[in-house]
Each structure stands twice: as structure tokens, then as C-alpha cells.
Amino acid sequence: MIKAGINGFGTIGRRVATALSLQDDIQVIGIAKNSPDYVSKIASTRFNLYVPDAEKLVEFEKAGLKPKGTFEDLMRDSDIIIDCTPEGMGKQNLGKYKKGNVSAIFQGGEEKEVAEASFNSYANFDESIGKKFVRVVSCNTTGLARTLSPLASMFGIERIDATLIRRATDQNDSRKGPINAVEPSLKIPSHHAEDLRTVMGPVEVDTIAIKVPTTLMHVHVVQAVLKKNAEKKDILDAWENRRRIMLVSGKDGRSSTAQLMDMARELGRDRSDLYEIPVWKESITVTGNKVRYIQAVHQESDVIPENVDAVRAMLKMNSSRDSIEKTDRSLGIKGTVV
Amino acid sequence: MIKAGINGFGTIGRRVATALSLQDDIQVIGIAKNSPDYVSKIASTRFNLYVPDAEKLVEFEKAGLKPKGTFEDLMRDSDIIIDCTPEGMGKQNLGKYKKGNVSAIFQGGEEKEVAEASFNSYANFDESIGKKFVRVVSCNTTGLARTLSPLASMFGIERIDATLIRRATDQNDSRKGPINAVEPSLKIPSHHAEDLRTVMGPVEVDTIAIKVPTTLMHVHVVQAVLKKNAEKKDILDAWENRRRIMLVSGKDGRSSTAQLMDMARELGRDRSDLYEIPVWKESITVTGNKVRYIQAVHQESDVIPENVDAVRAMLKMNSSRDSIEKTDRSLGIKGTVV
Missing domain, CATH: 3.30.360.10 (Dihydrodipicolinate Reductase; domain 2)
Structure with missing residues (x-):
């Protein structure tokens, strides 16, 4: 079972978390959040929350939330981090991931140079096989x-x-x-x-x-x-x-x-x-x-299957064909049926 | 088990159908649709479709859909029809319901005169107990x-x-x-x-x-x-x-x-x-x-719990308190929890 952590819980992060939690070969360790807003509150009923530092722990606890730990803990417990932070922040986070010796997927808001390969399931799944840092295009x-x-x-x-x-x-x-x-x-x-x-x-x-x-x-x-x-x-x-x-x-x-x-x-x-x-x-x-x-x-969700497949490509879990099939089945993607 | 039919499958009708299908004391017999559009196609995977007449049966079958029968059949097999047709059509349908000897709920687009009582669960549940024609306000x-x-x-x-x-x-x-x-x-x-x-x-x-x-x-x-x-x-x-x-x-x-x-x-x-x-x-x-x-x-959904409760009031199935509790539990309405 591959252990995944999600950094950032905006439009993409929350969907990646849900999609990964539906996979039988991937376990979601938790999500990193910065503020105890309504999204954190709802997310806390399904996922472990992690916060940047000890100070934030206090802020979240004041809001009635119980984070499981800090971002360092999340990196330590994960095989891969899916970076869903706002545009440009992924580049800043790359150093952390390298230091934490954890694989990472970045989103399309980042420059291509942040990763070893850019990813699309149909176009070039195989180019990301075994890579440590991959970017799912926008x-x-x-x-x-x-x-x-x-x-x-x-x-x-x-x-x-x-x-x-x-x-x-x-x-x-x-x-x-x-x-x-x-x-x-x-x-x-x-x-x-x-x-x-x-x-x-x-x-x-x-x-x-x-x-x-x-x-x-x-x-x-x-x-x-x-x-x-x-x-x-x-x-x-x-x-x-x-x-x-x-x-x-x-x-x-x-x-x-x-x-x-x-x-x-x-x-x-x-x-x-x-x-x-x-x-x-x-x-x-x-x-x-x-x-x-x-x-x-649908800008909020079309990259979600790609994020799931990218995990499998990077960690050499499945062929493109098998990964795409598993992902599609888990998300209810059936082709042109209606 | 009370048998309910839905007439019209627009914004309200489709939601009423789903909500009623979640109740353990109400069975959805089917929905009446006029055209074999994408909504009909998706709905047909969950509900029996009924169409206005024999001519429409042919049109639906040409589109690959298999209606269960005509609207007359739906009325005959239902204890109550939830009329979710466009504004003003409910009044025209009232005669049919009377002729078919079936109870009916109308929506807020109709004049109050279409029904014996207007309905809101918190305000006046009891006024609809035992009534044959009730209107859920807008x-x-x-x-x-x-x-x-x-x-x-x-x-x-x-x-x-x-x-x-x-x-x-x-x-x-x-x-x-x-x-x-x-x-x-x-x-x-x-x-x-x-x-x-x-x-x-x-x-x-x-x-x-x-x-x-x-x-x-x-x-x-x-x-x-x-x-x-x-x-x-x-x-x-x-x-x-x-x-x-x-x-x-x-x-x-x-x-x-x-x-x-x-x-x-x-x-x-x-x-x-x-x-x-x-x-x-x-x-x-x-x-x-x-x-x-x-x-x-949320204009598309706030009246949905009321439609469910109105069925129970009219057919004397539960007290307001019990009906509201059953409805809320089935729809995940928990109060101010977030």
C-alpha cells in the first residue's frame, strides 16, 4: 500500500484526496492545511489534518480541530506528496521534498522545470515511470x-x-x-x-x-x-x-x-x-x-484521474493501461454512456 | 409502503425522486417525462420512466429508452403524485388527479387555490394532515x-x-x-x-x-x-x-x-x-x-425536505416531529455542525 500525503486543500487538493482515498492500492495519510476554515472542518471528518508548525497546532486546536501533526510528520509518514498548493509555491516546496526524501507530484501552475517530467495519462504515462518529481499539466x-x-x-x-x-x-x-x-x-x-x-x-x-x-x-x-x-x-x-x-x-x-x-x-x-x-x-x-x-x-476535476495515474507511474505500481482502468473504475468514468 | 409517482423531472422533480427513494416508508413507482433528453437517459438507470401517451412511447423507444407505461399507468399504480411540472401546469393537471382518484402535491409555482392547504414543515405541518391536494410553497x-x-x-x-x-x-x-x-x-x-x-x-x-x-x-x-x-x-x-x-x-x-x-x-x-x-x-x-x-x-433544494414531509402529513404516516426527523436523517441534515 502506497502512502500519500496531500499538501494544500484547494480546488485540486480536496479532489485528489477523495480520489486517492478510493484507490485500493493507495492510502491517504493526511492533508496539510494552513487555516482552520470551514473546509478544514469538513475535511477533518474524513482525513487527518497536518499543519505547518507548532504555532498553527495551537490555532487549529482553538478552533476545535485536532491536527495529527506537522508537515514534517506528514512527509515522514508518506511515500509521496501531492503538492496542490497555489501556483508558484510548489517550486518553493521542492527543497522540502528533497530534504524529506519524499517523491512529489506538482500541478500545472508550476513551471515545467520544477519536475523531471510533465504528465498526461494518454499522452506520455511512461515518461514518468520511476521518476521522483512529476508535474501534472494544467x-x-x-x-x-x-x-x-x-x-x-x-x-x-x-x-x-x-x-x-x-x-x-x-x-x-x-x-x-x-x-x-x-x-x-x-x-x-x-x-x-x-x-x-x-x-x-x-x-x-x-x-x-x-x-x-x-x-x-x-x-x-x-x-x-x-x-x-x-x-x-x-x-x-x-x-x-x-x-x-x-x-x-x-x-x-x-x-x-x-x-x-x-x-x-x-x-x-x-x-x-x-x-x-x-x-x-x-x-x-x-x-x-x-x-x-x-x-x-471542467477545470476543477479533469486533472484528478491524471494525479492518481501519476502516483502509479512514479512508484512503478502499474502499466498505463492498468492504472487508467483502475482509476476510471474507481471514479465512475465509463466513457460515452449517456 | 406508500407508492409515489413524480410528474415532471426538472430542478425539483429529480430531487424529489431521489429524496423519496431514500425513505424507508415510501416507494418511488416512477417518473413522468416528456422528452428523451440526457436527463431521461440518466434517470432511466434509476427510475421507471412513464410518458404522456402511446406516441411518446415510440419516440422514447427510438431514443433507446424503454418507458414502463403511460401517465395513466403511473397514476393507477401510485397513492400520490408529486407534481413538479412547470409553473401553472399543476392547475391543468388537477383534473387528471381528481379523475385518477390520486392524491397530489403541487409546487410553489402554482396559485394557492390549486390545493386544500399550503405546506411548510416548521410552520404548519398539521394543516395538511389527511388532505388530498397540498401545495409546498416556493x-x-x-x-x-x-x-x-x-x-x-x-x-x-x-x-x-x-x-x-x-x-x-x-x-x-x-x-x-x-x-x-x-x-x-x-x-x-x-x-x-x-x-x-x-x-x-x-x-x-x-x-x-x-x-x-x-x-x-x-x-x-x-x-x-x-x-x-x-x-x-x-x-x-x-x-x-x-x-x-x-x-x-x-x-x-x-x-x-x-x-x-x-x-x-x-x-x-x-x-x-x-x-x-x-x-x-x-x-x-x-x-x-x-x-x-x-x-x-438554495432554490433548487430547500423545498425537498418539505415535499417528503408533505407526503407523510397527507397520508397520515407520521407526526410532524417524527416525519421531520426521518426526512432529515435520510438527507444528512444535521443542523449547524460545521
């Missing part, structure tokens, strides 16, 4: 890699162009904007292009990111030029056995991210999450070797 | 009745003034607005005042409703003039044993509806719902006999 890059890498395997890809219509902030955030403006990222290509190459290799790719006032999901408009001609059914074939890609249709009512998130609630998913990347069937358009499609990304 | 009225009726019992209420800051639409809707405007209801008082009297009796009440661009929750600013002086701790005492009222605090991070909905997700609630009415502790302000406070209402 929600947007994960979404792109998930639908594009099966196309790369089957047809080869010459060039990718993607426009990312990004959600402004997550649902539990009431401070960030924009609330009524469309905000283009003026750096072209956006960082996603470079990030996609960290998992898909040296492909020609251009990305443009535009922030819009919504909290539900990102939407990607993707165009890929393949190395050979294809037809729509070939694209569907390439995605058919990939359970983490979900083909949806506007015809049965799923015409926007509002209904996709509603579907996740109806599916009874933990936290109403949608781990899969939904692709609108009607949008898949193939002309010669050019494929276009529109997909959505 | 989400906003339920929210007001839930926090005000314990104050009415304990202190008496001379007058209520409430400003309802209403969500624009539900999360799964991508058609309605406003998306960037504040839209006051120009009828003063809004219909909620009259509606509140249907469950609290002839109290002096004035309500003003303002629609704002959000999908998460309503927020109410409430002022009640009591029949005697009180202190803040007396108000807290009046609410203490009412599990469906949840005292929350901005101090531990729950400062807006965004965090309240996040809390519901962390609590692992079905569909990430929040059945309780959260009241911000800091906002409770008492001056002499005047009480002010701010509360929030």
Missing part, C-alpha cells in the same frame, strides 16, 4: 492532450491551433473577475502551446486564450492538421475506447456548459465533478486532413 | 417560513419586512437572464408576502424582490418586529434545535453564496445541494423587539 493542457494525443497516435499531427475560452474563476471564489468583460490573454501563443509540447512532444502548436465571465467550464475550439486524410468516423474511432473523452450532443439538451455541469450532478458524481472531456459530436468537422471540434473542460 | 417562501416560524412560536411576530435578492435562473439553464442587470420586481409587495401568509397565517408582512445575475442561491435580508423584546441569544435559542436552519460565519470563509455552495459540495451532498437555510451569525442584530438577519436559500 486543466486546459490536460483537456487538449486528452483528445489530441489519440489523434496523434492514429494519424500523426502536423499542426494544432486552439482557441481556449477560459472560465474566469472557480465556483467557490467570490473575489476574482472578470464579471462582465471578455479578457484576451495578449501573449500569443498563450503558455498552453509550450505546455502541450511537454506532454505531446515537439508538435507545431499555437494557442490563444480568452477569459470570459463564467465559473463552470472552459471551452476549446480545436483545429488539428493531421499527417493523413481522415473522415469523421475515423476520428470517432480514435476516441472510441478512450473513456476520458465523452461524446455529447446538443440534440438531447446538452448544448452548453450549463447542461454539461447539470449532467455531472445527475450522474451523482462526487462534488458534481466531470472528469471526462466532453466533445460535441455535431462540431466534429473533417475536411481532408483538417479536423475541427469543440470541447469543454 | 423556495423563497420556504426559506422565510423556516427561520420566521420558530420566532413566531417563541415570541410572536407583529410585522415582517424582507428584501429578497433573487438568483436569475438555475444552474442548468442557459437561456434566461438577466446576465448583467439588476431587475426589481415592480409589484410591491412581491407575491411572497401573500404566499408567506398561506403557511404562517395572518401576519403583517411586506416583501420586495430584486433579481440579480447569479445562478447559485437567493439571499434574503429579513427584519421582524417581535411581540416582545429579545436578545441575540434568544434568537439563537429559538433556532437551536431546528436542523434545517444552519448558522454560518464569514469568519471561517463562508462569506458569500459561492462558499456556501462550495460547502455543500464538500459535505458530499447529492447533486451538491444545500437543503438547510444558512443564516449568517454576524448578521443577526437585535434591538429591543426588532430582529434583523441575512440568510441564503
Whole structure:
């Protein structure tokens, strides 16, 4: 049984903790939290809490919580730490992990240099086998890699162009904007292009990111030029056995991210999450070797299966095929069933 | 075992179906649906589907679904129908229920005249005992009745003034607005005042409703003039044993509806719902006999416990106390525990 600790319990950390606790080969030792807020209080009913230092122990105890120990204790008792701290903090934590001689997974907010490899289950699982420090790429890059890498395997890809219509902030955030403006990222290509190459290799790719006032999901408009001609059914074939890609249709009512998130609630998913990347069937358009499609990304949860798989890759627990299957089964990811 | 059928499977119907299926004294016979959309497809894995007529049977079968029968069959096999059809349709359905000799619960979108009694568990459970047609008041009225009726019992209420800051639409809707405007209801008082009297009796009440661009929750600013002086701790005492009222605090991070909905997700609630009415502790302000406070209402789910209790009242299954306790236990409503 592999022992895992979670550092940080925001959008990603809390979901990683739940997902890992559902695995039969991974034990969650506990989570590191900085403040005794409502999230700590709820989390304490399911997970051991760890705090940065002795001073924080007192603060948590005053709030009626009983941390199991400090972050040093969590590192000592864990084989691997999943670092889910805010963007840029992972880099600062790397020294601690090295000193504590513990493996660590970082999230996509970190620069690629923080880790020995960047990770996506479909694109490059094997590159992380046996590695001590791995970075799971961001929600947007994960979404792109998930639908594009099966196309790369089957047809080869010459060039990718993607426009990312990004959600402004997550649902539990009431401070960030924009609330009524469309905000283009003026750096072209956006960082996603470079990030996609960290998992898909040296492909020609251009990305443009535009922030819009919504909290539900990102939407990607993707165009890929393949190395050979294809037809729509070939694209569907390439995605058919990939359970983490979900083909949806506007015809049965799923015409926007509002209904996709509603579907996740109806599916009874933990936290109403949608781990899969939904692709609108009607949008898949193939002309010669050019494929276009529109997909959505539930930014809070699409990287969660990848975090679970990354643990198994790094600690040489399973092949990519077996790990993906175990992860999908535990999270209820069944492919395009609805 | 009481047999219940659900007519309509929108925001309320789907939640009523799930909640009733969790009761050990109620069996869900099935749900009536009009179109074979994604909601029907997901629902069909848990519930028997019924359709309006033979023509619809064919349409559903073409979409790969196998309805159990028509609405006539559902009525015949049920002791009670919970009508969760869109606003105004309940009135049209009343004739069918009378003809089918089946009890029915209507939702708050209907006029009070559709039923023999209007219902709120804390305010007037007993008035619906043995009734054949009952209306559960709307989400906003339920929210007001839930926090005000314990104050009415304990202190008496001379007058209520409430400003309802209403969500624009539900999360799964991508058609309605406003998306960037504040839209006051120009009828003063809004219909909620009259509606509140249907469950609290002839109290002096004035309500003003303002629609704002959000999908998460309503927020109410409430002022009640009591029949005697009180202190803040007396108000807290009046609410203490009412599990469906949840005292929350901005101090531990729950400062807006965004965090309240996040809390519901962390609590692992079905569909990430929040059945309780959260009241911000800091906002409770008492001056002499005047009480002010701010509360929030998860419009999609706060009436769900009431629908379950209404079944038990109408069919004389339990006392209000026992029904409320059974319902709360089944839905994980524990009072102010976080």
C-alpha cells in the first residue's frame, strides 16, 4: 500500500484526496492545511489534518480541530506528496521534498522545470515511470492532450491551433473577475502551446486564450492538421475506447456548459465533478486532413484521474493501461454512456 | 409502503425522486417525462420512466429508452403524485388527479387555490394532515417560513419586512437572464408576502424582490418586529434545535453564496445541494423587539425536505416531529455542525 500525503486543500487538493482515498492500492495519510476554515472542518471528518508548525497546532486546536501533526510528520509518514498548493509555491516546496526524501507530484501552475517530467495519462504515462518529481499539466493542457494525443497516435499531427475560452474563476471564489468583460490573454501563443509540447512532444502548436465571465467550464475550439486524410468516423474511432473523452450532443439538451455541469450532478458524481472531456459530436468537422471540434473542460476535476495515474507511474505500481482502468473504475468514468 | 409517482423531472422533480427513494416508508413507482433528453437517459438507470401517451412511447423507444407505461399507468399504480411540472401546469393537471382518484402535491409555482392547504414543515405541518391536494410553497417562501416560524412560536411576530435578492435562473439553464442587470420586481409587495401568509397565517408582512445575475442561491435580508423584546441569544435559542436552519460565519470563509455552495459540495451532498437555510451569525442584530438577519436559500433544494414531509402529513404516516426527523436523517441534515 502506497502512502500519500496531500499538501494544500484547494480546488485540486480536496479532489485528489477523495480520489486517492478510493484507490485500493493507495492510502491517504493526511492533508496539510494552513487555516482552520470551514473546509478544514469538513475535511477533518474524513482525513487527518497536518499543519505547518507548532504555532498553527495551537490555532487549529482553538478552533476545535485536532491536527495529527506537522508537515514534517506528514512527509515522514508518506511515500509521496501531492503538492496542490497555489501556483508558484510548489517550486518553493521542492527543497522540502528533497530534504524529506519524499517523491512529489506538482500541478500545472508550476513551471515545467520544477519536475523531471510533465504528465498526461494518454499522452506520455511512461515518461514518468520511476521518476521522483512529476508535474501534472494544467486543466486546459490536460483537456487538449486528452483528445489530441489519440489523434496523434492514429494519424500523426502536423499542426494544432486552439482557441481556449477560459472560465474566469472557480465556483467557490467570490473575489476574482472578470464579471462582465471578455479578457484576451495578449501573449500569443498563450503558455498552453509550450505546455502541450511537454506532454505531446515537439508538435507545431499555437494557442490563444480568452477569459470570459463564467465559473463552470472552459471551452476549446480545436483545429488539428493531421499527417493523413481522415473522415469523421475515423476520428470517432480514435476516441472510441478512450473513456476520458465523452461524446455529447446538443440534440438531447446538452448544448452548453450549463447542461454539461447539470449532467455531472445527475450522474451523482462526487462534488458534481466531470472528469471526462466532453466533445460535441455535431462540431466534429473533417475536411481532408483538417479536423475541427469543440470541447469543454471542467477545470476543477479533469486533472484528478491524471494525479492518481501519476502516483502509479512514479512508484512503478502499474502499466498505463492498468492504472487508467483502475482509476476510471474507481471514479465512475465509463466513457460515452449517456 | 406508500407508492409515489413524480410528474415532471426538472430542478425539483429529480430531487424529489431521489429524496423519496431514500425513505424507508415510501416507494418511488416512477417518473413522468416528456422528452428523451440526457436527463431521461440518466434517470432511466434509476427510475421507471412513464410518458404522456402511446406516441411518446415510440419516440422514447427510438431514443433507446424503454418507458414502463403511460401517465395513466403511473397514476393507477401510485397513492400520490408529486407534481413538479412547470409553473401553472399543476392547475391543468388537477383534473387528471381528481379523475385518477390520486392524491397530489403541487409546487410553489402554482396559485394557492390549486390545493386544500399550503405546506411548510416548521410552520404548519398539521394543516395538511389527511388532505388530498397540498401545495409546498416556493423556495423563497420556504426559506422565510423556516427561520420566521420558530420566532413566531417563541415570541410572536407583529410585522415582517424582507428584501429578497433573487438568483436569475438555475444552474442548468442557459437561456434566461438577466446576465448583467439588476431587475426589481415592480409589484410591491412581491407575491411572497401573500404566499408567506398561506403557511404562517395572518401576519403583517411586506416583501420586495430584486433579481440579480447569479445562478447559485437567493439571499434574503429579513427584519421582524417581535411581540416582545429579545436578545441575540434568544434568537439563537429559538433556532437551536431546528436542523434545517444552519448558522454560518464569514469568519471561517463562508462569506458569500459561492462558499456556501462550495460547502455543500464538500459535505458530499447529492447533486451538491444545500437543503438547510444558512443564516449568517454576524448578521443577526437585535434591538429591543426588532430582529434583523441575512440568510441564503438554495432554490433548487430547500423545498425537498418539505415535499417528503408533505407526503407523510397527507397520508397520515407520521407526526410532524417524527416525519421531520426521518426526512432529515435520510438527507444528512444535521443542523449547524460545521
